[in-house]
Each structure stands twice: as structure tokens, then as C-alpha cells.
Amino acid sequence: MVARDLTVRYEDFAALVDATLTVRYGEALGVVGPNGSGKSTLLKTIAGLLQPSSGSLSVLGSPPLKLPPGVTAYVPQVEAVDWSFPATVWDVVAMGRFARLHFWQRFGAQDREVVRRALEVVKMSALAGRHIASLSGGQQQRAFVARAIAQEPRLLLLDEPTTGVDAATEEALRRIVRELVAGGLPVVMATHDLDRVNEWFDRLLVLDRRVLALGTPDEVVASGTYAAIREHTHTHGHLRHDHEPHAAHAAHPEILR
Amino acid sequence: MEVLTEPFHYAFMQRAFVAALAVGVLCSTMGTYVILRKLSFIGDGIAHASFAGIVIAYLRGANFYIGAGVVAVLTAVGIGFVHRRGRISLDTTIGVLFTGMFALGVYLMSQQRSYAIDLQSFLFGDILAVQPEDLWLILALSVVVAIAVIVLFRGLLYTTFDPVVAQASGIASPAYEYALLVMLALTIVISLQAVGIVLVAALLVTPAAAAYQLTSRFAPMMALASLFGAACTVGGLYLSYYVRASSGATIVLLATLLFFASMGAKYLLRATARAA
Numbered sequence: 253m254v255a256r257d258l259t260v261r262y263e264d265f266a267a268l269v270d271a272t273l274t275v276r277y278g279e280a281l282g283v284v285g286p287n288g289s290g291k292s293t294l295l296k297t298i299a300g301l302l303q304p305s306s307g308s309l310s311v312l313g314s315p316p317l318k319l320p321p322g323v324t325a326y327v328p329q330v331e332a333v334d335w336s337f338p339a340t341v342w343d344v345v346a347m348g349r350f351a352r353l354h355f356w357q358r359f360g361a362q363d364r365e366v367v368r369r370a371l372e373v374v375k376m377s378a379l380a381g382r383h384i385a386s387l388s389g390g391q392q393q394r395a396f397v398a399r400a401i402a403q404e405p406r407l408l409l410l411d412e413p414t415t416g417v418d419a420a421t422e423e424a425l426r427r428i429v430r431e432l433v434a435g436g437l438p439v440v441m442a443t444h445d446l447d448r449v450n451e452w453f454d455r456l457l458v459l460d461r462r463v464l465a466l467g468t469p470d471e472v473v474a475s476g477t478y479a480a481i482r483e484h485t486h487t488h489g490h491l492r493h494d495h496e497p498h499a500a501h502a503a504h505p506e507i508l509r
Numbered sequence: 510m511e512v513l514t515e516p517f518h519y520a521f522m523q524r525a526f527v528a529a530l531a532v533g534v535l536c537s538t539m540g541t542y543v544i545l546r547k548l549s550f551i552g553d554g555i556a557h558a559s560f561a562g563i564v565i566a567y568l569r570g571a572n573f574y575i576g577a578g579v580v581a582v583l584t585a586v587g588i589g590f591v592h593r594r595g596r597i598s599l600d601t602t603i604g605v606l607f608t609g610m611f612a613l614g615v616y617l618m619s620q621q622r623s624y625a626i627d628l629q630s631f632l633f634g635d636i637l638a639v640q641p642e643d644l645w646l647i648l649a650l651s652v653v654v655a656i657a658v659i660v661l662f663r664g665l666l667y668t669t670f671d672p673v674v675a676q677a678s679g680i681a682s683p684a685y686e687y688a689l690l691v692m693l694a695l696t697i698v699i700s701l702q703a704v705g706i707v708l709v710a711a712l713l714v715t716p717a718a719a720a721y722q723l724t725s726r727f728a729p730m731m732a733l734a735s736l737f738g739a740a741c742t743v744g745g746l747y748l749s750y751y752v753r754a755s756s757g758a759t760i761v762l763l764a765t766l767l768f769f770a771s772m773g774a775k776y777l778l779r780a781t782a783r784a785a
């Protein structure tokens with residue numbers, strides 16, 4: 253995935269300005285920044301849910317909206333679904349297959365196998381027959397991650413999946429992400445949680461509407477930007493734009509192909 | 510036995526039963542989406558708007574279904590468009606469009622010297638007046654909508670449950686929304702003659718709402734809803750023959766009873782589950 257000078261506006265407000273970044277195969281990119289720093293905007297734009305107002309964006313060489321169905325899987329920050337919808341955990345995870353099936357194709361044995369394995373990965377097999385309304389917050393989150401896995405995407409976008417889940421679920425999610433990445437899947441994940449970034453991510457993007465830093469967690473920590481973000485994130489404030497983007501990292505996007 | 514089969518002796522009753530069956534199954538199948546997408550108001554809106562089409566068709570000497578169908582589809586697409594483009598909520602959009610179109614129908618009709626159109630039959634339906642050519646049209650459109658439900662099944666299900674994530678995975682949620690609105694418009698037009706403008710909304714909502722009480726997965730809810738819908742329309746028509754009451758009203762009353770019976774059954778099932 254490559255973004256060059258990506259700017260996204262809501263009406264008059266620029267939520268993301270001149271972002272340039274790449275995501276490579278088999279890498280987990282963590283996106284950190286204070287509230288309102290454009291983390292969700294970046295993920296939604298990559299998912300094709302928002303249109304960039306300028307700059308370019310390509311996923312596997314195409315703009316998001318030109319991609320064939322099923323390429324990008326997205327797990328939003330807050331699932332705004334109706335929890336009383338008549339669906340079991342199995343039904344929800346099975347939806348992950350829908351983008352991959354033409355209408356004349358049956359939901360076959362292979363699809364069921366993929367769903368079964370996705371449930372296994374998130375340790376939800378035992379709850380497959382449960383109605384979604386009866387799940388805990390962590391279980392709901394894992395069901396939606398399983399749906400994304402069942403899609404067999406080429407790019408996975410996770411928006412703060414650890415918000416509001418217990419420590420065990422968080423650790424389970426971290427292990428799932430690392431397994432997927434080890435299997436070659438690129439993962440972009442926004443997070444509020446600035447502890448243990450080394451264990452989660454291969455590279456870190458520090459965002460405050462602009463790209464402030466992009467590099468390995470160690471490099472970013474050494475650059476000092478991270479400490480500033482950390483301080484501001486913890487006080488829930490907004491960064492002033494007196495930091496120059498780290499040109500050394502931002503100016504040389506590598507092409508993912 | 511003779512008493513029970515008596516209604517079927519008349520050709521117009523036979524046509525009415527076939528039409529009732531088609532309308533019952535179709536409305537309640539579409540009603541599943543209406544309930545889960547919280548579009549109850551739309552059925553009412555499109556039905557009222559189509560009144561303008563009925564009047565225009567009458568004044569021009571055109572077919573009732575064509576007039577109602579064109580206006581219903583245009584209104585449905587218009588609702589989707591205004592909702593997506595304008596910063597107006599869906600129920601406000603519907604409220605504005607449907608009252609406007611209904612008023613247009615009343616305005617055009619009031620300019621006529623005599624009320625040649627039987628307003629009563631359009632408002633409350635007259636399934637006994639279904640002509641052979643009407644029946645063919647009802648059946649043909651039912652097949653079209655049924656095929657659309659089958660072909661679009663997975664996409665409609667995903668975009669109904671989670672339009673944002675479906676869209677991100679490459680399933681075009683807006684296209685499905687428009688398709689659903691058009692299917693809904695066709696369903697309503699088919700049903701107008703059977704239950705009328707005022708009561709079609711009930712047929713879209715009530716059987717599906719009853720099925721929603723008793724099921725916890727989507728496909729069974731849709732199947733049960735269509736069964737309930739068929740039972741209400743066919744049963745209501747049958748009943749109306751004996752009690753000599755308006756067929757549309759009897760059908761809807763039966764559906765309402767069924768809804769409360771489902772609610773009761775749900776609580777009973779829960780209570781016995783807890784006791785066990």
C-alpha cells in the first residue's frame with residue numbers, strides 16, 4: 253500500500269494532510285497519535301470509505317475503489333451494528349466470505365472450512381452458535397476480527413481493536429496479528445495504547461493530521477516525536493504543529509508490489 | 510365441507526386467493542429487510558406517493574400499475590438520493606416526499622368534476638376486484654422481486670447488518686440500498702390493490718415483526734415472515750368472506766393479532782426455558 257501526499261477533508265476541515273507512507277507485505281504498521289489526529293480517517297480512506305481530496309493512494313497498485321471485492325478487510329473502532337440483529341457468531345463470521353462469492357456460487361464446504369478456521373484463530377469456536385447479543389465486548393471484537401480473517405484479505409485494517417477489551421483479549425489479539433503478519437499479510441492498526449508497541453508492530457507511524465514520524469518503533473522513540481505524542485495522548489490534548497514531519501522517513505516511500 | 514370450499518366456487522375469489530398469497534409472501538419477505546433496516550416509514554411513504562401515479566394514470570387512461578409503478582420507483586430512488594446527498598435524515602426526506610406526492614394526487618383528482626375514481630378502494634384495497642390481467646402482472650412482478658431477493662441475498666444481508674464494513678470489503682452498499690428501494694416500490698405497487706395504500710405498510714411490517722420475535726437467525730426469520738404473511742392474507746381473505754367485512758382490514762387485523770400472539774409465545778418460551 254502506498255500513499256503520497258494524501259489529504260482528506262471533511263467539508264472545510266482537513267483531517268489528514270499530505271500523508272506519505274507505505275505498508276509492505278508481512279508488516280504490521282502501528283498508527284499512533286492523539287484523539288482527532290486522523291488515525292481513523294487514514295484507515296477509512298485506505299478502506300475506500302472516504303475519498304482523498306488530493307494526493308494519491310494505491311493498494312496493490314490500484315486505487316481502493318478499483319480493487320476487486322474482498323481485498324481489503326476493515327474492522328472499525330466502534331461497531332455500529334444492531335446487536336439484536338438475527339445472527340449468530342457463525343453468521344457474522346460467514347459474512348466475511350460474501351465479498352469473495354458471486355451470486356451464483358454456493359456457500360460451499362471450503363467457505364465453511366475458512367469460517368471454522370477463522371473462529372479457531374480467535375478462539376471463538378465454542379461460541380459459534382451463540383446469538384451476537386449474548387457476547388461480551390471482547391468476544392464481539394474477536395468475532396469481527398474473525399470475520400475479517402475469513403475474508404482472506406490482502407490487507408487488514410484494524411481501528412483501535414484493543415479499546416475496551418480485557419488484558420487477555422488484548423494479548424489474544426496481539427498474537428493473532430503477529431500470526432497473520434508472519435503469514436505475509438500487511439496489517440495497519442490504529443491504537444491508543446502506547447505501551448508494548450515493540451511487541452505489536454514492525455513500524456510505527458506517528459500522526460497528528462500530518463505524518464510526524466515513520467520508522468521502526470526504536471527509531472521513532474529515538475526521534476523524540478513519540479515522547480511528545482505520548483505525553484499529549486495521555487493528557488488527551490492536541491499537538492501543536494510545531495514539529496516538522498520527519499522528512500528522512502516520509503519522503504522516500506517504498507513501492508509495495 | 511361445502512361451506513369451507515364455498516368461496517372457491519367463484520372465479521373472482523380464486524383470483525383473489527392467488528393474489529393474496531403472492532402479496533402476502535412478497536410483502537413479508539421484503540418486510541424482513543424493512544424491519545432490520547428500520548425502514549417502516551418508507552413503505553407507508555412510497556404507498557402514499559404512488560397515489561399521484563394512480564390518479565395520473567387514470568386521467569391519461571393508462572394502466573393503473575404503470576402509473577403507480579413509475580411514481581413509486583421514482584419516489585423510492587428519490588428518497589435514497591436526497592438522503593445520501595442532502596444532510597437530511599431519512600424519515601424527514603420520506604415525510605416531505607410522500608405528503609407532497611399524495612397531495613399532488615388529491616389536487617389532480619379534485620380538479621375533476623366527479624370523483625370517478627373509487628378512492629375508498631385505493632385507500633383500503635379491493636382484492637376481489639383483481640382482474641385476470643392484474644393477476645398476471647402481480648405474479649410476473651412477484652417473480653421479478655423474488656429473483657432479485659435470491660440473486661442479491663448475500664449482499665443485501667451483509668449491507669443490512671453492517672453497511673460500512675461490507676462497503677470496505679468491496680460490496681457496494683449504496684447500490685444495494687437503491688436496489689432494495691426499487692424492489693420495495695415494486696412490492697408496494699403489487700400490493701396496492703389487495704390491501705390499499707393505508708394498510709400496505711402494515712403488511713410490510715407486521716408479519717416480519719412477528720417472525721422477528723420468534724427467530725434468532727436471518728434466513729429462518731425471512732422464511733417464517735413469509736409463512737406468516739401468506740397465512741394472514743389468505744386467512745384474512747377467507748375470514749372476510751364469512752364475516753362480510755373489508756378484506757384489507759381483516760387481513761391487517763389478523764396480522765396484528767398474530768404479532769401479539771408471537772410476543773406472547775416469545776415470553777412463554779423464555780419462561781419455560783428459565784424453568785427448565
